[in-house]
Structures are given as structure tokens and as C-alpha cells.
Amino acid sequence: MQAKDYKSELKPIWCPGCGDYGVVQAIYRAFANIGRAPHEIAFVSGIGCSSRIPGYTTTYGFNTVHGRALPIAQGIKLSRPDLLVLAAGGDGDGFSIGGGHVPHAIRRNPDITYIVMDNHIYGLTKGQLSPTSPRGLATASSVYGSLEDPVNPLLYVLAYGARFVAQGTPADMPGLASIIEEAIRFPGFAFVNVQSPCVTYGQPEAQLKQHKAEMRALTSCGHDSSNRLAAMELAQDYGKVLYTGVFYRDPDPGPTFEQAVAERHVAQRASADQRTRVLDLFAVA
């Protein structure tokens, strides 16, 4: 399989220069390296510019509703553990309307990779505050500046107990591709925050150009990615320092949700062809 095999005919309607172009390229490449056939991949997203991404791949895509990619992805993975399941969306999709689903997906630990394209803005709706917009930012919905502190996706998921947490930027597409590949290969829930600039409504001072200049590889900081508290401390710099690479990777990932389910099926001696037996429970002996 090659990257191009994962590229669909649909022409992206993203603005010229949108960071998401680089993200989908990185995903093509990660898929190719892993080599699962497109029809064995389920790619789920919410709603947003970024959430259009499944349509630009040849996988089974599901562009669902705003904020619900994770519950739907879990339903797919739980009922079809054989599939490679990817979820993706924007910062608003994942940490505003969808924020309530993240901790629960993480504590269940299904083998799903969740990619957030974090542009610190609402792109599709034309430039309102997103939960990751810095305090004071003036946008279409906050002309006098935001009065709220931003959320910290990296710190949140670490607190939720995520077993794989990483960050990347399309400014380093190959680097992003290998991060995503590692996330997909990780046996369990993996979270990748991608700093993916919005050229149209995003902050001019946070575009790919600056990313190139400012990004800092975690490997080069001597960070021990097996130390959750250390990762949490670094994560505090979210919004200030653009770290790329793996913040945390659980040395022993533990069982996935679907593995626990499989064990239960064994314990219950599950068999699909005994279904009608269930009625015997009501029999009046």
C-alpha cells in the first residue's frame, strides 16, 4: 500500500494554506506504513473544517455530528475490534461540545487513535472563540476580547489517565506522520494534538511559518515520556511552547476495552447461536 491509495477523489474544500492539508498527508503516510487496507479502516469525525478529513481518504469514513466522534468510534470499535478505528476533529469539536466524552473514552481505553486538529479557533463557522483560544483574543464572537482562560487539551487528557499523549504540527509533516503512526500502533487509546493553523481566521503569529521556527522536539529536551507527572509539568506550557513528539507513553499499556470484553465473552462461554435460549429464563417451571 502506498500513501496515494488512501487519497480519495474528493477535492478538499479547505482554504489554500490550511494546516489540515498537511495533517491528511501525514495520515496517508501513516496508513501506508501500517499497511491496513482502506476498507479495514473506520475513520470517524465530528463537524468542522477539520472533521471533513475522513472524506478525503479512501477508508470507510463517518462524518458524524458536532462533538460526537468518540462515542460513535467506540461503538464501532467495541462491536468490530477487527477494524482499525481512527477518530478526528477540531479543538471545538473535541474540547467544547465534545469535551464530556473524552475522559470516558480514555478511562475505557479502547484501541482508538484520536487526532485533534487544534487551530485555536472555530474555522467552519467563520472565526469564533474556540476553547483553546487564548484569553483576551478578539474574534467574531469576542470583539472586545475573550474573558475566559483556554482549556489545556494535553494536561486534561493526561489527568484523564490517557496512556499515549503526543503533539505534532504539519509544519513538520514527516514528523507528524511518524507520531500518528506510533499512536495508531499503540495498543490502546492514543491522543494526538496537532497544532494545525487556520490561515483564514487563526492568529497570524501562529502559522506554519512560526511553527517551523519555534517547534521543539520533546526528544531534544531529554523528557522521559514514561513519567506522567513530568509530562503534566511540560503540558502546562501548552499555548506557550510548541513541543512536538510524545509527552507520555505508558510503559505497560494494560488491557484495552475490547480485550476486557473478549475475556468476558470467554468467561461467559458466549455463543451467538444459542440466542433463543434467552426465553427459557421466563419459563414457569
Place this chain on the structure above:
Amino acid sequence: MQAKDYKSELKPIWCPGCGDYGVVQAIYRAFANIGRAPHEIAFVSGIGCSSRIPGYTTTYGFNTVHGRALPIAQGIKLSRPDLLVLAAGGDGDGFSIGGGHVPHAIRRNPDITYIVMDNHIYGLTKGQLSPTSPRGLATASSVYGSLEDPVNPLLYVLAYGARFVAQGTPADMPGLASIIEEAIRFPGFAFVNVQSPCVTYGQPEAQLKQHKAEMRALTSCGHDSSNRLAAMELAQDYGKVLYTGVFYRDPDPGPTFEQAVAERHVAQRASADQRTRVLDLFAVA
């Protein structure tokens, strides 16, 4: 004002021995010490056994819908900063269905005190898994045991940047009362997790009796409540050690949401009697 002035005629329908009796007692006492008249207090809850609590006080109560106490409480506080606003509910109400609202309330920092009565179970619906139920717990909805790790309310809110985080238990009602009083007096969003056992569906090994024996005052552990990371480290013991007292209290609490709003009103020279002027914006000059 005395504690009894805050007690309503409504007879609680809680089970005999329910931890929530102690919580409402502690709230009466905290109210009395603070001395705000009942009609100047808005007490908002979601749905659950615990969420019945506003009805047992003489305040303006609002027993809303499941999981939505915080958004509604924020609407009250933002439009009526003069009121003392309290929000309360269960572990399911706050960290399952309502979990998506918590980080956003915290990052906005309205001066609201949020009390969660954490009994690690769904009481009102008769004993299903709650998000804080320990892994493996067998309940009506998990007869073969839970396959999910529990959430950690304390660690979560600390990661969300909460400026006041405490825990108490009705096993020490006076102690709980003073924690709640301090939380209410704190200028900003304050979170109090109350370990409030469910005698009917809760774990027999986690009842008031055990609380009395096992609770450990944070003051006695030499914990520095102005150190967020230290608080996070202690919070990791949630579910193992029953710490009581203040985990974290921001030394400089910063502006509340409603203070920021007030400043904006000043900046915009706000005046309610110019309302009709807004139409001039459309005038064709």
C-alpha cells in the same frame, strides 16, 4: 440567622442513614455562619438523590435536569452577581452526564461553589455504575463487574485549573461545614467533593463508620495547599485515601467572571436606558 432558618418544611425522602443528611446539615450551618438571607441565595442542582438537596433548604432552589446544574448556575450568577450561588449534585450528575460543563465553568471562574455528593453509585435509579465506581465493581448494571477505570474528580478539576478544591465527609459534619463555608467565602469558583455514602446501594466497606476511622485531614499531612502540583500528586490517591480539607487554594484568586463582565460594562459605558439607540446602527445616513 441560625441553621434552622435554612431548613425547609419538606421532609427529605432520602433513605434512613443516607450520607446526604449530613451534607444538608453542614450546608445549613455554613449558611448560618455566612449569614446571607435565604432569599438572597440561589441553590441549583441537577437530578439524583443528592440533587434533591435545594428543596430541603429555604433558599431559592432550582432542581433542574440531570447534569445541567452548572450551566444554569452560571446563567444566574452572570445575570445576578449580587446573589450567593450554590450548585450541587451527585457524582453521576457532575462527572458523567454533566462532565462536559465542569472545565468550562472552572475556566470562566464565576463565584459559584459546587458541591458534589460522591457516593460512587447511581442512587436514585437504584444502584448502577457511576463514573467514580471502582473498576470491577458489580452493580445492577454491571453484574459481572465494571470494565472501566473510575474518573478522578479531584485530579480533573485541578487539571482544569480550579482555584479552590476541597474534600469532606458527613462523618465529620462540623469539619464539612467549615470546608463548605470556606468554599463559599472563596472569591471564585470553588469545588467541594463530599464523600457521602449511599447506605442502600453503596459499598458496605465505604460507609460513614469507615470514613470516621479512615479519614485523614490534609492539614495533618503537612500539605501545602498553595501548591497545585503537590495537590495533584495527593489527588492521585482518590479512591484509596480519604483526605479531608483543602487540596488547593489559589493564593491570588484573580478576577471572577462576573468581575470581568463588570469591568467590560464600565469600559463600554453601559447604560440600560439607551436600549432603543441600537436601531441607529441601521440608519441609512
Place this chain on the structure above:
Amino acid sequence: PAGTAFAPCRAMRELTIGMAGAGGDGVVSAGESLITAAALEGYHAILTKSFGPQIRGGESSFRLRISTAPVYTPAGMLDVAIALNWDDFLRFGAELPVGGQTILIYDAQHAAGPGVSQLAGMTPGEIVGAPIAALAREIAGHDGAKNTVVLGLLAEWFGFVPDPLLAGLRKRFAKKSQEVLERNERAFDAGRRYAEQHPIASARRLAPARLPGESARPTLLADGNEMCAAAAIVAGCTFFGGYPITPSTEIMHFLGREMWKHGGVVLQAEDEIAGAGAAVGASFAGKKAMTATSGPGMSLKTEMLGLASIAELPLVCVNVQRGGPSTGMPTKSEQSDLFQAVFSAHGDVVRPVLAPTGVADMFATTVEAFNIAEQYQTPVILLSDGEIGLRKEVVDRIDPAAFTIVDRRRPSPRELESYARYAFTESGISPISEPGMAGGNYLAAGIEHNEHGAPSSGGANHARMNEKRIRKLDPLTRWRGAATVVGDPDAPIGLIAWGSVAGIARDALQRADALGVHAKLLVPILLYPVAQPAYDDFFASIRAGLIVEQSSQGQLYRLLRMFVTIPSGVTSFARSGANPFTPAEIAERLAGLAQQLQRSRVPELQVAVD
């Protein structure tokens, strides 16, 4: 001796018993013992339970109707009423109606006067004080055995065969110590002995359900929620995503015990949106999926159900209705979520809505819901209610082999060669692929799409897709199973009722017939899309009638007006939840209609009615 069961005196074909007491009195387990015993003896029976708002320690009660013939509802006056204490008994008001024929039994430790005086001017046929608590304490040593004493009294006074009741006791206390069991057996005997020594004036005996020696017909005993869950498993459902809510939670409880055994998965989600979402995901992945909830949860699932409609994904969503609006009255049954079931989605959506009428048809209706979901690639609302969900019925054995199980139409290898997920077909149904099928890859979306699933904002495509999604359901309006009609097809008086009220209406029809009223009953199983032909046939002979429902707005009546021409003589008889209908009052209204028709001048009516 079993003999007592068949004594000659006033044998009755059926008996309706109501009992109330405080939490801890074991009122409900007494009811369970009685219906289990009745089932073992081959009786038809329905048991409903009702509780106060408290989780524990509150008042509780049951109604049990036992009969030698099929029964459709537990509603109506009580033949026997048992009050362990007056306050709790009276709290249930109309739910435990005492009439002139009722034998009212109370615990003699409470004076009769105060209680009886509050029976709203109704004098029971006979009032019997029995030392229930006293016997329990004396014989078993504590109040806990009161319910067992009552079982003894009932066995003797009303001719219940003791053996199955004793067998039930042994089952119930199997886990307890031998001593506890013996105590209760003694309490049971004490009750029987007391009754023997104190015969009641208006003694009645329940006629046997079978001849001596003849073995009882094989039956099942289940409540509506259990039956719904079991039917889902039989229908091939392997994924359930839900969130607890009264009175639907037991569906998840049952599946949480049983689904795993059949290779399925049950997810208690973080909320209703996620529960429905996970089910939508499972359906996209090719599995039959279900979610279940009640009013407030339905309100939260609105968006996800709309997604399933436009993405054309099969899904069964159960709503066990309770009193609304909002949190409303969780422990009371109502039929006020019909409008929502039909119309909650934004945009032009038609979504099938099915309603079972009891435990007896819950199995078939649930299987049908899955079949329709799969056949038409659509979410289906199964609109149950608290009354059905929580009541137990003795029903005939079910032969699963007698039911067809429908699976979604998947694309053939040839069709996969040039596949378009949303291809415009004659039926409007397009073969549906699922992950893992090479060549079936497509983009599912809540966004309007073209035949290939690609986003489209073109007006022509949108109009065609709307038309496709709606037209594909047309066959349902002509479905034979959409409604059942009971009574003379030519009757001029008509009754329409759905859900748990249908059984009451059916009883009412029998009573009306006894009054000489010439009426028929239509019970819709498919509530939406409205099966117009079935109603047109039904109304053809109708001059007057009632549409009876447990909602203050008369939602079915309004819904029917949208699509059917209702004869002017047919009016809505609607009422809020927790205000039960009785067969008698409905029968009386029908009789009233009959008299009006006779007074009216239309000649053929003079013929029709008499």
C-alpha cells in the same frame, strides 16, 4: 390439602387483588409469590407494582388479576383489597379502587374506622380485620413475615392451591437459613388456620385453571422490559448503548446479564447522547444495535436519531414512557411522548414508531422493530410505557422459530464492483455496505450527500434524497400488522387505543358488549407513518366513537387528524398520566354513544344498534 382449592362455594372465573403497605413489608414479593403460583397452576395473570417517590422505606403496592381466561389489563375495581396500614393504602387512591363488591382486609392492629371513613364514600362489600402483624410476631417472631401470613389468609379464603405458594417460599428463602424458611412456613400455615377458623361472609373461590390431574399449560412469566430485552437478543441485537433512567433501566440490567452470553456488548455510556451514538457506530459497523431510555433521555437523543435517519442506519430506540414534561413523574406511566417520537427531528424526517400493548405482544413488536429498522435502514422508535415495562404477565410460550428475522440488504460482490451507498433505487432502499467489505468503502454523513455519499448542497439532489428517504417507508402504511381490529367489522361505534391503554379498551369492549353495545376496537401497533388504509376501513362503518389515551392533549387523536378523515362522531377521550382509565367508565361512555345514535334520526343506525 389441594382439595380446598376446588370447593364448590361461589367459584369465580377471575379475581383481582390489591395490596399496599410500607417499605419492608414485602408487599411486592407477596405479589410475586402469588403470580408465580398462579402461573404454575395455569392461570392467566397480570401483576403491576406501584411505589412512592422514596428509594427505600416508602409505600409500595401491587395489583394482581388472576383469571381462567386471558386477561388484557389489571385495571378496574378490586375484588380483594389488603391494607397493611391505612395511610399507605390510601396513598395509592385510584390505583387501588375499592368498590361495593370489594372484600377489604386490614391488619387488625390498626382500627378500621379512620381508614374506611376515607374511602371516598365507598362502602366495601365486606370489611375483615385480621391480626396479621400479631400472627407474624407470634409465630415467626417478627413483622417481616406479615406478607407470608397474608398469603396464608388468601390461600384459605380464596382457594389458592397452597403447594405452589409453599414452593415459592422455599425458592425465596433458599439463600436464607433453614430457620428463616421454617419460620415463614409456620407463618403461612398460621394464616391459613386463622382463615379456616374465621370464614368470611362473602367468601369466593377462584375456579381452577385446570382439571384435577391435568397439567398446567406451559407459560412464561416476565415483565415488559425483560421481554423487550430478550426479544432484542433473539432478533440478533448484539450491541446496546444506554444510560440508566426510570422506568427503562431494567432493559439495560437484563442485557447486562444476558447479552454477553450471546457475544454481544452492553455499554453504560456517560450520557444518552453517547449511548445512542455508540449504537449508531455499531450499526455503521454492521451490527444490530439498540438504545433504550425514557422521556428526558429521548430529548437528548434527538440529534443522534436525526443522524441515523439521514445516514440511513438501522437502529432501535426504546422509550419506556413516564409522566412528563421534563423530569415530570418518573414512577408514573403516561402516553405523552407520542408527538416527540414522531416529530422530534429537525428537517424532513419520517421515522417509524411502534407501540406494544403489553408483555404478551412485546416480543413480536420488538422483533418487528428490528426487522423494520434493518429492512428500511432507519431508526425505529419502540414506544413502550412504564405500565408495560414494569408489569408482569403470564404469557403463552413463544416459539422463536415462528418469527422471521430480517437482515439489512447488503451489496452483492457484483454490486460492490461499482458501488454507490445511496443509489437511487425503485424502492428507495439502497444496499448497505459495512467496514471490512472491499469496494463498499463510502463516506457516511449527517451532511446531505449524493448517491456516493459525497457532500452535496444542490437543490435537485436534496429534493431527491428527501423523497427517497421518505418514499422507502411507504410500504409500512399498507402493512397488515400495522393495526389489529377486535369486534364486529360493521359496528357503528368505534374505540381506538394504543399501548397499555389498549388492554383496558379491550376489557371495556367486552363489558360494552355485555351491555348490548355494538362496538369494535382498533389497536395500532404502527403509530407512524400513519397506516391510513387501516383507519379508512375501520371508520367506514363508524358513526361515533372514542380515541382513548393517557395524555392530556390526546396526541394520537391529533396525529390521526393529520392523515385520516375522522368521522365527526369520534372524539378524543384523553387524560393525564397517573389517572388510570377503568374498563367500566369506557364501557359506559360507549353505551352513552349508542343511546345518542339511537336518538339520532339516521335510519340505518336504528338497525345497526340493538
Place this chain on the structure above:
Amino acid sequence: PAGTAFAPCRAMRELTIGMAGAGGDGVVSAGESLITAAALEGYHAILTKSFGPQIRGGESSFRLRISTAPVYTPAGMLDVAIALNWDDFLRFGAELPVGGQTILIYDAQHAAGPGVSQLAGMTPGEIVGAPIAALAREIAGHDGAKNTVVLGLLAEWFGFVPDPLLAGLRKRFAKKSQEVLERNERAFDAGRRYAEQHPIASARRLAPARLPGESARPTLLADGNEMCAAAAIVAGCTFFGGYPITPSTEIMHFLGREMWKHGGVVLQAEDEIAGAGAAVGASFAGKKAMTATSGPGMSLKTEMLGLASIAELPLVCVNVQRGGPSTGMPTKSEQSDLFQAVFSAHGDVVRPVLAPTGVADMFATTVEAFNIAEQYQTPVILLSDGEIGLRKEVVDRIDPAAFTIVDRRRPSPRELESYARYAFTESGISPISEPGMAGGNYLAAGIEHNEHGAPSSGGANHARMNEKRIRKLDPLTRWRGAATVVGDPDAPIGLIAWGSVAGIARDALQRADALGVHAKLLVPILLYPVAQPAYDDFFASIRAGLIVEQSSQGQLYRLLRMFVTIPSGVTSFARSGANPFTPAEIAERLAGLAQQLQRSRVPELQVAVD
């Protein structure tokens, strides 16, 4: 020179212009310049914009209708069509319809043939190629000035007064460098000069809106969303909680700029549930509150709206409808959320639904929504649509003093002495207290409650509370403002339309009248509860008619059937979104109905129609 505007040749009372181009061509700002200039000159005008799905760089277009008389819709054939390139122009299909009378202007840098050939067999009245891009590059040095060149061409060919257009340019480029402004002024002149030197055969001139020297009537220029937001402020709304969603977001944008200035608060919540929840909280706290969204957001607000209904809290919820179901077609307008607006709640809920028909009545309708919410202590759905929300209209000045502002009935000090929040009153409306009022303390809840707000699961109380909550709204069904009727009250042919389609219907009525058709139009502002008397009056004279709406199911037609007897000759004329109605086609259908009636034998009709 202004003179040119009043040249004699073929002066027209109105002109409809459509223009399309690629993103960056500044098509929309050209439209904005034109309508602003038109407003300054005292014309009536409506401007609609339409875009492709792309956020940036996609095709964009506008339709502008300018008239010396009031206009109700921009719909219908174009008098002038401008194609900056063929692909983008043709993408808008029926949204920019070219007819036999249309003057089609295209940029000469693209050959005419390929484009014209695709006009679906329609030959424009005249086809004019102009070197638009060439002039822009030559004079202004870059393509960016193409739209300004077009303004010049239009000014000269169709008699737009140049000064206001030039003034507009100066405004538009105020922030840019002096040089940029001059470049554009030169481009404008170049366009005019080219037009002067190349007169068109079928030249037309827009008649002046005022006599020379007479000053233009004072007007406002706004779009529906802005007007809705401004009206909320005037109505006394001081809290807005919302979440962005197309096409309603501009309401939040406007309030985010203006609300603070009046002491109000705007909260962009984490989702629609929280936005509505915060508004419910603000209302409980005694403030007038609003939330706004579109289809998917409405689906999420369902539960919170139900809470407001049972807690009897005033709330205005705006739904700017877009194409559904689910995510559907965000950029296209539709009227398919009516069922949801009326029926989404579980339980027995009646919730008022109001619909504006354009920017002109948006102010009054929004104020009315707040008044009804306050008067009746209920959530009110303001059902706008994308067409209204985003289109700009020149409307008459509004005198706020002419509007009554209603505030909720608060308890008097005496009433507070023995206060019951949900007291049963004759009107069903109980005085409502708020935190801060001593003695007014109560428990609000989504749980069914008694008069004092205490939880109650009693059937009698529930029935009375349901009845109270529904009865209190009865006066609305008799409200005079519920519907407006245009045309001869005795006309036998009737037209019913709501929302943005009402304007098209009004236009159609005029055209029908010109065809000699004897018809009238009813436009409901209150969609629910259904104002039966108004419809009965209207239908009294009706023998045939149409209910026209932009939804594939004909939702208003069905809704009316529930409560009103619709004459058999009145049928539904319904169509999915993004398939615009034209006044002409509706008028033709009316004419068709008139002919059928004449053919029919009913004598009085022979008289009625001619």
C-alpha cells in the same frame, strides 16, 4: 453627473440584478455597495447572498431587487445578470434564473458560447460582453477592481446615481491607502465611460425613487439576524447564551458587540445545552433571556426547553432554519423545522412558535416573542430561516415607542405574604418571583410539582398542572396579530404561506391579480398554538387554494389539519430547500385553480371568478 439617472429612456419601476463570481472577486461587496446606494436614494430593496460550501475561495453571488415601491421578495427572473465567469455563475442554477427578458453581462475575457449554451435552453434578451477584467487590470492594475468596474457599468447602463456609489467606495476603502481608493474611483469611471461608449440595445433605466431635490425617505438597512438581535435588546433582553452555528451565528455576533453597551451579558457556551441552560438560569434570576441556533442546535436544546415549559420560565429561543435533516445543508434555507419547533418536547407541552416573514417584520415579531414569553411564562420559539437571517432589506424607520414591552407578572408585597409560585389562577398564569424577593422563595423544578413547587406524583395534581400550563396559552389562539390577510376577504381562492416564502406568495398574489385571479393570502405569524378562528374566517369563502412551504413534507399543511377543517380544494404545495419558489409559478397555479373553479358547476363561483 446625477442627471444621467433621470434620462427618459424606458424608465422601470424596478430592477432585479444577479451577479456571480469566484471568491475574492468581491461580488458580495458590490451587492452591498448597490443596496446602500439604493437606500440612500430612497429605493426599496432586498439583497440576498449565496455561497458555495467552501469557507474561502469558493463561488459567491448576490441577488438584488430594487424598486420604487415596496418589495417583499428578491425571488423571480433576473432583469440583469452578471457573470464574472461562467462556471461559478452556472453553479447557482435556479438561484440566478435567466429569462427571455434578461440582459446577460459577462466578462469578455471568457468566450460567451460555452456559458450561454448551458442556460438550459433559455435565450437571454440580450447578451453583452464587457472587458471587465481587462479594464480592471488596465486602470487599477489588478483584478481586485473588477467589482468596481461592474458598478460603473451598471451606473451608466441602468441609471444608478453615481454619487452614493462613489460615497460607498470611499467608505469601503477608508481604512485602505489613498492610492487604493483612487484606483477604485478610476475603475468606476472606466466602467461608466465604457458603458457610455457602448450603449446596450435593450437599455433600461431605473425610475428615480424621489423627485429632484426631494430628500430620500428615512430608512434602515439591516439583515434579519441583526434586526432580531437589535429587537431583543429593545425588548429588554439582557442575557444571551448561545453557541455558533450557521446561519444563526450573526445574532450572537451582533449581541457580542452591542449587548454589553446596555448592561447585558453574552455567553458563548461550550455547547447548545449550556447556552440554553444559562439562559434558563438568567430567566429564573429574573432577566429576559434569549438563545439562538439552527436545526442541530435545536435538537440539543430539546430537554432544556422542556424544563423551561414545566418550570414556567420565560425564554426566547431563535431557530434560523437551514436545510435538514441532521447537519443537512447549512448554507441553504428551508422551512422543515416546524414539526420540531412545535412537538420536540416529551410530555404534554404547548409552546408558542412565531415566524417572521422578512427583515421588515422581524423587529415586531421578535418583540412579540419576548412579550409572549413574559406574559405567559413560557419558552417561545422564534422560527426564522436562513433566507431571512442573511438577507438585507431597506426598511422603514422603526419607532420603538410604538411598541409595548411586556414584563412578567411579579408578585405584589401582599401576594408575597402567602406566596405559592404555581398557584392555580383563573388565567392559569401565576405571579412569578425571583431570587432577592423576600417571601418569594420557592423550589423550581423539572419534576411535577404542586402549587408551592414541592415535588408531587399525584394524578389529580398532575392533571390540573398540565391543564393550567396548557390553558394559560388559550388567549393566543384568539390573538388578532396571529395572522395577516391580504386581498379580497370574499375571494374563493386562497393562498397560505409563512416565513420567507410569505413574501414570494405576496408577490404571486399581485401577479395573479394582474391575471384576473380572484385570490387572497393568509400569512400566519403565530404558528402554534394554531389560531383556529383566524383560519376558519379565512377559509369561509375559500373553494380552492394552496399552502406553500419550503419543506418536502408540507409541515404547515399537516399541522393545520390537526386543528382546522381545511376545504378539500386546498392542497399542499411543498418543496425541499434550495429549490426556490418563484412568484410566477405560484401565480400560474392560482390561475389554474381559478379555471377549474369556473369549469365546476357551483353557480356562485361563476360570479366570484372573473
